[in-house]
Amino acid sequence: MAKGLPYERLDQISEIDESGAPSDVRPSVVVVGNLDGIHRGHAAVLRAAVQRAERDGLSPYVLTFDPHPSVVLGRPEPPRLATLARRAELAKGLGIERVFVRTFDGEFATWKPLRFAKELLVQKLFAHEISIGQNFRFGAGAEGDFSKMVTLGESLGFVTTAHALVGDERGPFSSSRARAAIAAGQMDEAEHILGRPHALSGVVQEGRKLGRTIGFPTVNLGNVPEMLPPDGIYATLVEQVFDDDVRALALGAMSIGVRPTVGEGLERTVEVFLLDFDGDLYGAHLRVHVVARLRGEERFPDLEALKAKIAEDVAETRRILAGRHF
Ligand SMILES: Cc1cc2nc3c(=O)[nH]c(=O)nc-3n(C[C@H](O)[C@H](O)[C@H](O)COP(=O)(O)O)c2cc1C
Numbered sequence: 001m002a003k004g005l006p007y008e009r010l011d012q013i014s015e016i017d018e019s020g021a022p023s024d025v026r027p028s029v030v031v032v033g034n035l036d037g038i039h040r041g042h043a044a045v046l047r048a049a050v051q052r053a054e055r056d057g058l059s060p061y062v063l064t065f066d067p068h069p070s071v072v073l074g075r076p077e078p079p080r081l082a083t084l085a086r087r088a089e090l091a092k093g094l095g096i097e098r099v100f101v102r103t104f105d106g107e108f109a110t111w112k113p114l115r116f117a118k119e120l121l122v123q124k125l126f127a128h129e130i131s132i133g134q135n136f137r138f139g140a141g142a143e144g145d146f147s148k149m150v151t152l153g154e155s156l157g158f159v160t161t162a163h164a165l166v167g168d169e170r171g172p173f174s175s176s177r178a179r180a181a182i183a184a185g186q187m188d189e190a191e192h193i194l195g196r197p198h199a200l201s202g203v204v205q206e207g208r209k210l211g212r213t214i215g216f217p218t219v220n221l222g223n224v225p226e227m228l229p230p231d232g233i234y235a236t237l238v239e240q241v242f243d244d245d246v247r248a249l250a251l252g253a254m255s256i257g258v259r260p261t262v263g264e265g266l267e268r269t270v271e272v273f274l275l276d277f278d279g280d281l282y283g284a285h286l287r288v289h290v291v292a293r294l295r296g297e298e299r300f301p302d303l304e305a306l307k308a309k310i311a312e313d314v315a316e317t318r319r320i321l322a323g324r325h326f
């Protein structure tokens with residue numbers, strides 16, 4: 001496994017058949033799916049798989065795909081709720097032992113359900129049980145479904161369990177529903193679906209340092225891989241991510257936008273004013289949990305007016321996040 005990655009890639013292995021299984025694989029319960037964001041429905045399937053693995057003396061594994069199958073199928077890639085590394089971290093937090101990733105390329109997209117079940121699930125991952133949600137589809141043209149998996153298991157020697165869909169009065173929780181909530185700036189709805197606030201991540205970059213002159217220095221996050229909510233101002237909880245640890249850092253008032261008060265045609269930035277924090281964070285890896293949307297981005301007549309509004313945002317951030325834990 002590549003150092004520092006909480007998951008293991010199956011790409012070469014699945015293409016070079018004679019190389020056999022990845023090392024040290026044990027008889028397993030395998031949860032299969034994109035699992036983007038690991039929302040509450042995914043979490044229920046994962047927890048149930050971990051319990052069954054314990055009961056039956058098996059190892060609980062995840063098999064997921066990268067990039068998202070849409071890319072190969074000619075559809076635009078949906079914005080990511082969580083990176084592969086974060087998905088693996090969340091799955092492991094629920095008790096999953098190993099997370100395997102199969103590169104989803106044009107060739108893999110042509111695999112029939114039988115080949116998928118036989119070559120990947122049984123021969124590589126030693127699956128004795130497969131755990132999926134009722135709506136799971138797999139194989140070329142998405143022709144495989146739960147009953148297909150049951151039939152395949154009967155001939156290949158594994159048991160398939162379908163977890164009842166988990167949801168609320170508006171329907172099952174899904175990655176698409178979480179994306180729609182984020183796109184609408186409904187961070188409480190996103191949190192309801194995900195079971196935790198949507199999080200952005202990135203490395204702190206140099207900004208224009210204008211924030212200092214107005215009394216609100218900000219950390220600028222570069223290359224955020226996760227889906228951004230719409231431009232505007234948000235109350236956030238900020239953590240610092242280290243190689244083997246994640247630590248609470250500060251409450252943050254975050255601005256996403258093009259800063260119309262400062263200039264015309266500026267690039268979009270994601271920047272956070274950290275409350276009660278003083279220190280150098282250039283190069284630090286941060287995780288920003290987006291709890292609530294405060295307002296849209298506005299163009300103020302001058303920096304004094306912007307400064308007064310940011311002070312209000314900060315007070316509002318404190319109020320909203322009072323008593324909230326990281
Ligand atoms: C809580 C907060 C709210 C902000 N709201 C706005 C806004 O409504 N309009 C705007 O033009 N810029 C807004 N900004 C962005 C500021 O213009 C920006 O922080 C400032 O220009 C400093 O930029 P710098 O990173 O280049 O130093 C906001 C920033 C923060 C931290």
Ligand SMILES: Nc1ncnc2c1ncn2[C@@H]1O[C@H](COP(=O)(O)OP(=O)(O)OP(=O)(O)O)[C@@H](O)[C@H]1O
Pocket residue numbers: 032033034035036040041042044045131132133134135136137163164165166167172173174175176177
């Ligand atoms: N609400 C849910 N309850 C139980 N299981 C679910 C739920 N949503 C998805 N699953 C199961 O979790 C696994 C991974 O699902 P996947 O990430 O592919 O779907 P999804 O969350 O519905 O995403 P999308 O909205 O992009 O279709 C599948 O086995 C799927 O059936």
